Amino acid sequence: MNWWRWLTTPDPNPGYTTGKLLKLFVRVAIFAVLATLVSALLMPTPVGKYLNTWWGSMLLVLVLYLPLMKFLGVDTFTPRRFQQPTTKTTASGKTVPSSAERRKEKNRYAGVRKAPPKHGGRR
Structure with missing residues (x-):
């Protein structure tokens, strides 16, 4: 190097x-x-x-x-702010977002009367 x-x-x-x-x-x-x-x-x-x-x-x-x-x-x-947030992986292979990512997603819909989509949106 x-x-x-x-x-x-x-x-x-x-x-x-x-x-x-x-x-x-x-x-x-x-x-x-x-x-x-x-x-x-x-x-x-x-x-x-x-x-x-x-x-x-x-x-x-x-x-x-x-x-x-x-x-x-x-x-x-x-x-x-430039470090990558940590994500956890469960035994089934799904990635669980960190608390910062969950907070960011929750605040994305702050002030909106309608709740965020449940179960991935429309079906």
Whole structure:
């Protein structure tokens, strides 16, 4: 698998999985190495004396963070609205909709005087 694709694609599994935490750690480590490298390259320049202060280091990190914000803020966690709702399968092979799907179907007919069709509509 391409390591860059692995690093930048969200993990659809819910919760804090090992893969998500590893991706987050790798992204932060890449950012730290890049910030250290840029700081070391800027030390011999006239800007170097300002990088030794706390506010100079903070400005450098902010200047580096702005272009890398999309990389560091990639959706490690897939939003709940994009996750597939779970459906259960009974022993007879029928799929039972989840509570969210049942609520959605129930609210589909909210405010309508006539009840929803029973037993699959017309016969």
